[in-house]
Amino acid sequence: MNPAVSAHLTTGSEKHMAPSQLPDLFDPVFTLEDLSVFYGAYEAVRGVDMRIAPREITALIGPSGCGKSTVLRCLNRMNDLILDARIAGKILYYTEDLYGDEVDPIEVRRRIGMVFQKPNPFPKSIYDNIAYGPRVNGRRKGLDDVVEEALQRAALWDEVKDKLKQNALALSGGQQQRLCIARAIAVKPDVILMDEPCSALDPIATTKIEDLMQVLSRDYTIVIVTHNMQQAARVSERTAFFTAEVDERGERHGRLVEFDATARIFSNPADKRTEGYITGRFG
């Protein structure tokens, strides 16, 4: 993790600026500017501004339906696959407009990997699961090394090295999820997005994944959505708290309430809604 600099925090609607012990975000991997996301006419997320720091874990938390997954999926253009979904505002990946006309969404997804809530290995062998990404990206040779390296990094190698040809569905849930992380790593991404990666796992498997995330964040930028506040507190450097607000017309929109160093969000939140959520008074 990066050395400490003074913090620069961009928050949602109410723009809380607060000091922090974390580095400022001079070189953000993602810059979201007034991002709104629509499903058809429905504005699921409204006016989000935030910046995501490299090689850190950023957590998105908030009650169900507040748009955490929606925002996350925008970051690697998975939302392109949803009919009707479109964005307003801007997302910069480093300095480049992620939604620019020139940008190839398939290349985006290669760069920015994703791990999903439910472990979703392909019904193929462990080896083929990992090799899939390199293969669809045209790689034919040296796959063995890629597979081994990815599994090593995902802390799964020792457990599966003797059964690489076995069907991945025979693995336990936690192993499957680590396999999915290994699979994402195998395409050598820059960023890994994780949408509630542990919610289908038992506590022991969860601990392993959390440890793995910590290790991976040395090399990768990680953005994680979680509904488990404790998890956010345990693993992330920064936390963004979203909530759903009802507007004049009675529609619910996801809003970013507060974005700050995790320690601060959990100890001394600036917004009382954050506090209410953290202390369990609502949600």
Added chain:
Amino acid sequence: MNPAVSAHLTTGSEKHMAPSQLPDLFDPVFTLEDLSVFYGAYEAVRGVDMRIAPREITALIGPSGCGKSTVLRCLNRMNDLILDARIAGKILYYTEDLYGDEVDPIEVRRRIGMVFQKPNPFPKSIYDNIAYGPRVNGRRKGLDDVVEEALQRAALWDEVKDKLKQNALALSGGQQQRLCIARAIAVKPDVILMDEPCSALDPIATTKIEDLMQVLSRDYTIVIVTHNMQQAARVSERTAFFTAEVDERGERHGRLVEFDATARIFSNPADKRTEGYITGRFG
């Protein structure tokens, strides 16, 4: 709620006995004695002993898959409907064996109502939803009064009194859930079981249901399963904490870890697993 007497707490495997400020359970509505529940050969819940006090709210909490729903469904024999499900041990309803040969499960369910996680109104009118229970129990007359009273008690009357003929599916989620509670009340049960009744609802609707539970607990014995610790803390008098333990053969079984006054469970749990769960270190 009953006047304070000294507490008698029966817990799971480790039998913690601890003082409490709540009355002792001299006249429990349910007495579970060494209850185990099997799905086929799989023992989902093992050796639970607990007693449930009348006109109180008892909460069952614990991580996913620990058997909370399983135990709850045993209390009104809903598990009978699951092929393969069977119990060992004993459940007394007052002094009667709930699983006795003489006992008609249909009568049991009439006495012991249930409200489910996802509001499940019948796709009929509001009126017919409420009248359904009395009707299948042979009642033909005076239904208007029954419907009104049930809706009054469920704090829904004012919102729907002008549209009783309207389809219940047109109600909001929170209203639907209150409708389901009203529907359960309409058969004049003794106990109401609720399995995560608010998890599909937004915070505002949740608050309404929680308030309603508080009111209803003056007249009904309520047992609620929730995965939301804050909710358990807010509404219940007593809380049972379940967890899933892995046995010698690698199988996971639900166990009752601790059962005590809610205040105590959340402030000063006797078992370190409870504490770990409460403070978010696992789960």
Added chain:
Amino acid sequence: ACGGGNQTPARQGEDSGQPARELAGDVKVDGSSTVAPLATAAAELFAEQQAKVRVTVGTSGTGGGFEKFCNGETDISNASRQIEAEEVAACKAKGVSYAEFTVANDALTVVVHKDNTWATCLTVDQLKKMWSPGSKVTSWDQIDAKFPDEPLKLFGPGTDSGTFDYFTDVIVGEEGRSRTDYSPSEDDNVVVQGVAGTKGGLGYFGYTYFEENADKLKAVQIDSGGGCVGPSAQTAQDGTYKPLSRPLFIYPKAASLKRPEVLAFVEYFVANHKRIAEDAKFIPLNPEQEGLLQGALTKLKAAAGG
């Protein structure tokens, strides 16, 4: 007898008629369902000699058969009546010329249910009364007061068949005119089923079907003024079974006869007509017809040879 005005096929260089030579190819036969069993029997027997010649026999009815035949789609057309003027014209228009062979006899047989004890002999007039268009006869006692009050249910071939044409011609008096409220079928066996299953049933079809089902059905004698005569090989051959006995024909296409396999099949058919007719339970030709056929064959061979 050869059909009027058609040429006999031109002679081919090769010795097409010789049984020793193994032939191959397809021979498409179509037409009358009455004649179909005869042609099928011929095809089966022929296959024993020429296994590689593939003879198919369709059952489109005499009219449907000529339709295809004159359209050039088939090699041989089966017919339970002679070709009609319109069909001659149609064939001419398409440049299809053909020969005509009488290959067997048929006695259109009127059948009733086995338990029918009253109708042993019917006059042509009585049949006409039953079958005329718009006939209101629905019960046997309307035919003859002596007959019981049993509902009359009629079965017969469909309109596309030569049998229908012939029957309506000689009984009703005009070809194609018939009452319509009966159960028609292109397939005479359906008529067998129908009459065999209906106490008051009456139907008509070729003699073969009666012979095959003599245990289930009863044939009615016909009185055309000269007394009651029942259908049999004898009465059909000697011409006393009137007016329902008739000859059956095949019409080979001249152009097809240039193909050795077709010529071989036709020669086989003609040469073995008696065996084929008997095998297929048809009434063989009488000596006079036989002589004509032999003559026609010789002429055909001569044409083929010279």
Added chain:
Amino acid sequence: MTATQRRLLARRGVNWGDLAFKLLLRLCLAVAVAFLVTLLGYVVHKGWSRLDPRLWENFPSIRRPERAGARSALFGSLWVIGLTAVICLPVGILGAIYLEEYADHRRWYNRLIELNIANLAAIPSIVYGILGLGVIARGFGLGTTVLTASITLSLLVLPIVIIASREAIRAVPGEIRNASYGLGATKWQTIWRQVLPSAVPGMATGSILALSRAAGEAAPLLLLGGLTYVAYVPDGLLSGYTVLPIQIYGWISQSREAFHDLASAAIVLLLLVIITMNSIAIYVRNRSQKRW
């Protein structure tokens, strides 16, 4: 609450209404199954004497029913079914992929295609016979050949293939697709490498059901020159043919009882062909269940 300790939970006694209802429902199922058993029993019993190698070694004979067999019809059926598979499976599966993965269901033309397929599925088979006769046999001049029969049957069962394949494709979890896209796969890569392999069992089931239907169809072929004495095995796409259902129809229409026995035996043969195909479907389905 000692006051409530009355034995309130006691059984109310047998509810005759409930019991009668249950028995009635069970009776409904029993009647349907009994009918099937009777039908099969009748056919097997009647055809028993002819269930021997003559049935598939000999050609039909009008002269000697005891010697006749269904060789030409059996092989004709195999030809027609095989060719139907070759035509309708690729078209059906590709069409299903389009509708499931590519088509935007908000577009009127895609909805029209869907409605059209649902509608085609219920059009009487005899109407397909009219189509085959008018457009394929006469319009395209293909005549009454194996090819014409196969094209007609392909069109007839195409909706079944499409509908079943769509179900199979839809049953592939979205997670699998997401995972593939998330790794930078293109749409076709995702479909070809993930969706189709996972959907194979469902598609196989649908395909075999469709082919079974084609194997049993007689009505449209009746219009396509099927009712013909054919004593040879087809040797090409433009060969003449007959098929088992038509041969059976032909024998049923014969008056001699021996032909009816023969028809029964041929029915058993046809049912065996169809049951074999169904068993393959069930085997494939069972083997590949519990994948997710």
Added chain:
Amino acid sequence: MSATGGTTPSPTGSPGPLGRARTRYGENAVRVVLVAAALVSVATTVGIVVSLVPPTVEFFEAVSPVEFFTGTEWAPLFEPAAYGVLPLVGATLLITLIAVVVAIPLGLGAALYLSEYAHARTRGVFKPVLEVLAGVPTVVYGFFALRFVTPALQAYLPPGLQPDIFNALAAGLVMGVMIVPTVASLSEDAMAAVPGGLRDGAYALGSSTRLVAVRVVVPAALSGIVASFVLAVSRAIGETMIVAIASGNKPALSLNPLDAMQTMTGFIAQAGSGDLPTGSLDYKTIFAVGALLFLITLVMNVISARLVRRYREVYE
């Protein structure tokens, strides 16, 4: 196609530009092939319409629609010809009615039993068994109707009620059994689609299984059940071989199921297999009747599509 990134890290630490969107020709070609495949079904419908409409129009130039739709005698192939289609339509409806009277109670009963009472294992056995019924070739049903059911009817019905050898009753009964699986399978699917929550809700209020089935499951699955009826009816209307073999080919405007009669499909099969001369008026009758049949099933299907759609709306 641009270079894929990753080679030149930008000064800010970015791993390089994302590269421009590529035109993927392979992907486009695939799309064209897929669209073509989907269009085959459209071509089929067009083919059907094209093969039905012109001869039908020509038919109606020769025969007045009034006679066609109101005439009570059908004898297009006779001299003099009569073109009243009512006997065919009547027979079709009567036989369909008989089939439906058999199939709906049996199918619905079997579906309710399988969905609400039977164990998963029982369902696993009997659903495929029922589906075998749907897979039996219709020629076989026809044979069975003619050779087994009709003789059985003749043996067991009283003398006053003797059916003809060819009769609508046997054909209708057997056709009813044939469409039982259509009703049972689709209704069972509709019932299975009723959310378990509704059943739980009803059981939790003290309902017996019968009450759950009758008061909750059936009403909730109703439009799906009705849609299955409509499909079954379409199938019955279009069924050919059973009627061609077992109901006789005698056009008759009769309501007596013991009589022989001819349906629309029966006529098409009979006339079509007789190979009428192309272009003749007789030949065109086939198309006129075919077009009418097509229209009737089309209307039924549009209704069923509506029902299915409405059914979907209930829970989604």
